[in-house]
Amino acid sequence: MKVNKTVLFLIISIFFVGTVEGQSLILFKSRRPIQPWSKNPSFWEYKGEPLILLGGSNDDNLFQWPEEILIPHLDSMKLVGANYVRNTLSDRKDMGFELYPFKQLESGRYDLNEWNDEYWKRFETFLKETAKRDIIVQIELWDRFDYSQKNWPPHPYNPDNNINYSKKESGFSDNYPDHAGSNKQPFFFTSPLQRDNESVFNFQKKFIDKVLSYTLKHRHVLYCIDNETSGDENWSSFWADYIQSVADKKNKKICVTEMWDNWDMRTDIHRRTFDHPEKYQFCEVSQNTHQKGEAVWTNFQWVRDYIREKPRPINIVKTYGADTGRYGNSKDAVHRWWMHLIGGAASTRFHRPNSGLGLNELAVTSISAARKIESVVKFYVMEADNSFLLDRAEHEAYLACKPGEAYVIFFPNGGDVRLNVDLGNSDFEIRWMDISTGEWQTEPQLFNLGNSTRITTPDKKAWVAVLKRA
Numbered sequence: 313m314k315v316n317k318t319v320l321f322l323i324i325s326i327f328f329v330g331t332v333e334g335q336s337l338i339l340f341k342s343r344r345p346i347q348p349w350s351k352n353p354s355f356w357e358y359k360g361e362p363l364i365l366l367g368g369s370n371d372d373n374l375f376q377w378p379e380e381i382l383i384p385h386l387d388s389m390k391l392v393g394a395n396y397v398r399n400t401l402s403d404r405k406d407m408g409f410e411l412y413p414f415k416q417l418e419s420g421r422y423d424l425n426e427w428n429d430e431y432w433k434r435f436e437t438f439l440k441e442t443a444k445r446d447i448i449v450q451i452e453l454w455d456r457f458d459y460s461q462k463n464w465p466p467h468p469y470n471p472d473n474n475i476n477y478s479k480k481e482s483g484f485s486d487n488y489p490d491h492a493g494s495n496k497q498p499f500f501f502t503s504p505l506q507r508d509n510e511s512v513f514n515f516q517k518k519f520i521d522k523v524l525s526y527t528l529k530h531r532h533v534l535y536c537i538d539n540e541t542s543g544d545e546n547w548s549s550f551w552a553d554y555i556q557s558v559a560d561k562k563n564k565k566i567c568v569t570e571m572w573d574n575w576d577m578r579t580d581i582h583r584r585t586f587d588h589p590e591k592y593q594f595c596e597v598s599q600n601t602h603q604k605g606e607a608v609w610t611n612f613q614w615v616r617d618y619i620r621e622k623p624r625p626i627n628i629v630k631t632y633g634a635d636t637g638r639y640g641n642s643k644d645a646v647h648r649w650w651m652h653l654i655g656g657a658a659s660t661r662f663h664r665p666n667s668g669l670g671l672n673e674l675a676v677t678s679i680s681a682a683r684k685i686e687s688v689v690k691f692y693v694m695e696a697d698n699s700f701l702l703d704r705a706e707h708e709a710y711l712a713c714k715p716g717e718a719y720v721i722f723f724p725n726g727g728d729v730r731l732n733v734d735l736g737n738s739d740f741e742i743r744w745m746d747i748s749t750g751e752w753q754t755e756p757q758l759f760n761l762g763n764s765t766r767i768t769t770p771d772k773k774a775w776v777a778v779l780k781r782a
Contacts, residue, residue, distance in 0.1 A: 367661030625658030
């Protein structure tokens with residue numbers, strides 16, 4: 313049979329063009345930065361695909377770690393399914409190997425116009441190694457604790473320690489003995505929207521420009537202005553606008569937020585972020601993890617409802633709680649972490665020791681358990697809704713679901729509730745995830761889900777029931 317050469321040419325051309333366009337689309341998606349998911353902006357997408365960010369790491373400024381201890385820690389994270397890390401640009405000497413960003417002269421003083429190359433080499437290595445492993449980095453540009461109490465006397469920004477400005481020019485004192493939350497440090501009042509202190513501000517701006525010269529090369533970085541601040545809103549607003557303007561000039565898409573210190577998410581200070589989606593592209597509510605029991609859930613759900621008309625990802629970059637710390641015990645940490653995950657958080661991470669679990673065995677178990685559940689049903693297609701649960705006592709059970717398709721119930725301390733769904737009699741598979749081991753208890757079992765079906769945990773430990781239509 314003879315084949316028309318023109319038709320054959322068109323077929324080959326269409327196939328070739330389609331293949332090239334498909335490859336171009338894949339390449340385009342692979343280059344997309346971390347941003348709110350186009351189909352549901354309450355969650356993140358990266359490289360064109362939706363994802364849940366889960367994390368646990370043993371420090372809040374991992375970029376300071378020498379490469380020989382950083383790389384194994386990142387590998388450990390990747391191995392258990394963690395893809396999210398906090399990185400405060402902090403330089404206080406907690407571990408002994410931390411560096412300042414500025415060059416130290418032979419006199420012992422610092423020149424704020426010159427850089428410490430090793431500091432920036434470590435920062436660059438950290439960004440490259442996390443990018444290589446698809447670990448999303450949430451950076452906090454300023455940490456108030458670096459500039460108060462014992463950390464201020466040796467700091468390069470202290471005029472006693474640099475050659476660039478005097479006490480009179482800077483307005484700085486020898487000591488700031490009060491807790492950083494007292495906001496007595498003029499360091500955080502220098503911007504043009506505040507006291508317009510050019511003597512100090514010009515060096516702060518130079519530092520941020522240097523940071524951005526590294527981070528804007530990457531697509532896996534989220535930006536937070538401060539660590540748990542209760543300071544002047546104008547400071548946060550200035551830096552949010554500034555880093556966004558630098559990114560815009562370079563045609564880079566970034567997402568910015570602020571972390572306010574108040575533990576009550578309903579206070580006005582948090583609305584500085586909630587009410588301004590044009591300035592803050594996601595919300596950071598880690599301080600909610602100072603709450604306990606049902607209050608963790610109700611306060612978080614209040615935030616989700618408050619921003620529902622203009623939804624954005626809500627991140628939890630630090631989950632407090634550890635037997636070694638002051639802010640709840642290890643059991644509290646696990647409960648808080650799971651309540652936020654089930655409750656619709658876009659990210660949730662265990663805080664560093666001693667106030668959190670870091671990447672210890674308990675944290676690893678929860679992260680790996682969550683990834684196994686995710687292999688059955690995706691968290692980002694579900695909605696938190698306890699109204700389907702009947703006979704529920706306070707802090708007994710928490711539900712996320714895709715109605716009619718999948719139901720995931722977290723029981724912090726075992727429990728017995730009824731799942732009230734209008735499905736007649738439908739065949740579902742039920743699996744039980746043991747949070748204490750990170751393993752499925754049994755293979756999937758056929759389960760008849762009626763209009764009001766009782767769900768009872770195997771014992772009084774923490775469990776997750778996963779029900780999916782058969």
